[in-house]
Amino acid sequence: MSESGDQTKREEEEPDTPDFEAESDDSSDEGEASGDSEMDFLRNLFSRTLGLSPEEKVLDDLSLEGVARYIQSGKCKNIICMVGAGISTSAGIPDFRSPGTGLYANLQKYNLPYPEAIFQIDYFKKHPEPFFALARELYPGQFKPTVCHYFIRMLKDKGLLRRCYSQNIDTLERVAGLEGEDLIEAHGTFHTSHCVSLFCRKEYTMDWMKEKIFSEDIPKCDACNNLVKPDIVFFGENLPARFFTTMKKDFPHCDLLIIMGTSLQVQPFASLVSRVPNSCPRLLINMEKTGQSEFGMGLLGFGGGMDFDSDKAYRDVAHLSTCDDGCLAFAELLGWKGELEELVKREHALIDSKDSKKKDEKTKQSSETPEKTKVAEPEAGKSEKTE
Structure with a gap:
C-alpha cells in the first residue's frame, strides 16, 4: 500500500481496541467529521451539477466486470470495505x-x-x-465466517485491503483472519x-x-x-475514537470502495461513502440499491449520494445479489474463485476440528469422575492415632 514509513508506523502504534476513555476527543472528532462530510458532499454535488470540474471516469464500464478489470489493471492499490449485517446472514446471524x-x-x-x-x-x-x-x-x-468474510481476507492477503470498516459486532472478520490494524469495528x-x-x-x-x-x-x-x-456501541453512545481518526487517513487515499450487506441508514457510518475522492469507484454488493440520497437530504449531509442510474452516473456500480453470491461472482471475474472456495473449505474444516477437539475435552472431563478415597474405620475398642 502506498503509505510513507512514518504514517505506517503511526498506524501500527494505534490501539486495536476502541478508546472509550477519550469521550471529549471523540465528540469533537465526530462533530468535525460530520462537518467535513457535509462540506465534501456539497462541494462534490455542486461541482458535478454545475459542471465546474468534470470527473475522471476510472471504470471502463459501470459493471462488476468493469470493476474487476480496474483491479486487474494494477491501478487499484488501496481498497476499503464497508460492511454491515448482510455479510453475516448466511452464517445464521x-x-x-x-x-x-x-x-x-x-x-x-x-x-x-x-x-x-x-x-x-x-x-x-x-x-x-x-x-x-x-x-x-x-x-x-x-458461527463460522461466510464467503464474503473470506473474500475480504483475500483482499488483505493480496495486499489490496487498506481497511475494513464494519458495523458488525459478531467478530467474524477477526475469525476469518483480519487483525486489529486491518479492521475498524465502528459499532x-x-x-x-x-x-x-x-x-x-x-x-x-x-x-x-x-x-x-x-x-x-x-x-x-x-x-x-x-x-x-x-x-x-449502543444508541446514545459515541463511536470509538479510532473510527474518526483512522477514516481521516484512509478515505482520501481510497482507490476503490466496496460496500456490502448494509442499508446505509445509520449515521455517521453511512456518510463514509461520501468521503472518498471524486474519481473513486464505489461498488455496492447488496440485495437492493441503497445509499442514494434525495437532493434535500443530501444538502443536510445525510445519505451517501450514490448514483447508479442517472445519465450523470460515472463511478457507482450496484450488483444486486446476496453478499456471498456477489463475492463469488466477483472472485470468478478476478480469477480468484477456486482460491476463494479452497480458503473457505480449509478454514471451515479447521474451525470444525477445533470445535470437535473442545467437545471431546469437555466430554472427557465430565466422564472422569475422581474416585473417592475410602477412609478406614477404626477397629472397635481402638482410637485413631493423631499424628
Missing part, C-alpha cells in the same frame, strides 16, 4: 431490518417498549436482562467489556463476559457493583 426475519422483527419475547430499546444505553441500565438474553443467542464463537466489539460507571470503567475480558452471559448472571463490576457491558 439475522440482520436487523429485514421484514419477518430481521432481528428487530423477532424481539417480541423480550417485552420491549420498541425493538431498538434493546440497544438503548438508558434502557439497558434499567433493564439489562433482554440484552444479555439476546447476547446468549448471538454470542461470538457459535464496537465483544472482545472487551467495561463497567458502565464513568467513575470506574474497569475493563473485563471476553472470557469473563462469556462466563457471566452463559451462566445467566447479570455481569456486575467487582469494584463498584455497577453493570458491565461489552464494548459494543
Whole structure:
C-alpha cells in the first residue's frame, strides 16, 4: 500500500481496541467529521451539477466486470470495505431490518417498549436482562465466517485491503483472519467489556463476559457493583475514537470502495461513502440499491449520494445479489474463485476440528469422575492415632 514509513508506523502504534476513555476527543472528532462530510458532499454535488470540474471516469464500464478489470489493471492499490449485517446472514446471524426475519422483527419475547430499546444505553441500565438474553443467542464463537468474510481476507492477503470498516459486532472478520490494524469495528466489539460507571470503567475480558452471559448472571463490576457491558456501541453512545481518526487517513487515499450487506441508514457510518475522492469507484454488493440520497437530504449531509442510474452516473456500480453470491461472482471475474472456495473449505474444516477437539475435552472431563478415597474405620475398642 502506498503509505510513507512514518504514517505506517503511526498506524501500527494505534490501539486495536476502541478508546472509550477519550469521550471529549471523540465528540469533537465526530462533530468535525460530520462537518467535513457535509462540506465534501456539497462541494462534490455542486461541482458535478454545475459542471465546474468534470470527473475522471476510472471504470471502463459501470459493471462488476468493469470493476474487476480496474483491479486487474494494477491501478487499484488501496481498497476499503464497508460492511454491515448482510455479510453475516448466511452464517445464521439475522440482520436487523429485514421484514419477518430481521432481528428487530423477532424481539417480541423480550417485552420491549420498541425493538431498538434493546440497544438503548438508558434502557439497558434499567433493564439489562433482554440484552444479555439476546447476547446468549448471538454470542461470538457459535458461527463460522461466510464467503464474503473470506473474500475480504483475500483482499488483505493480496495486499489490496487498506481497511475494513464494519458495523458488525459478531467478530467474524477477526475469525476469518483480519487483525486489529486491518479492521475498524465502528459499532464496537465483544472482545472487551467495561463497567458502565464513568467513575470506574474497569475493563473485563471476553472470557469473563462469556462466563457471566452463559451462566445467566447479570455481569456486575467487582469494584463498584455497577453493570458491565461489552464494548459494543449502543444508541446514545459515541463511536470509538479510532473510527474518526483512522477514516481521516484512509478515505482520501481510497482507490476503490466496496460496500456490502448494509442499508446505509445509520449515521455517521453511512456518510463514509461520501468521503472518498471524486474519481473513486464505489461498488455496492447488496440485495437492493441503497445509499442514494434525495437532493434535500443530501444538502443536510445525510445519505451517501450514490448514483447508479442517472445519465450523470460515472463511478457507482450496484450488483444486486446476496453478499456471498456477489463475492463469488466477483472472485470468478478476478480469477480468484477456486482460491476463494479452497480458503473457505480449509478454514471451515479447521474451525470444525477445533470445535470437535473442545467437545471431546469437555466430554472427557465430565466422564472422569475422581474416585473417592475410602477412609478406614477404626477397629472397635481402638482410637485413631493423631499424628
